[in-house]
Amino acid sequence: MDSGAIRRRLTLGAAVLAASGALALAVPGTAQAAGSGECAGHEVRTLPFRTGVVHVYKSDGYVCAVTVTKTPGTRRTMSVSVQARGSRPVVDKGSYQQLAGPVTVHAGHRCVWVKGAVGSGSVSSGWILC
Secondary structure, eight states: OOOHHHHHHHHHHHHHHHHHHHHHOOOOOOOOOOSOOOOEEEEEEEEETTEEEEEEEETTTTEEEEESSSTTSSSSEEEEEEEESOOOOOEEEEEEESSSEEEEETTTOOOEEEEEEETTTTEEEEEEOO
8 A cells, every 4th residue: 555545544534533523522422412303202391481481301211301482483592401410401502593402311210400591581490300
């Protein structure tokens, strides 16, 4: 194998390694994002508030939440977070038109604390699903 072929293979290998590292940083191991904005499992709580609602789902020890605005179409600051007791919260916060999330944590049999916000309105569940 000539030195040009070796150089091309090393460059390709480095590019693949860099891309996989970037993907690992973009998708944390404790959070899962669904492309359609839906959570797996069955809905176990609905947390309404003035400007939106947080839907909470549970499936096989995982808890997932999505914040949905009452006025879709206009870009607003929205957030959703789920924290299993004894762990750090997993948060999705940004400027969205319809929903924030989903965020998913492995809770097992632990309680979770769910928060959601749309604009100036917000909700905080306290420890639930214990």
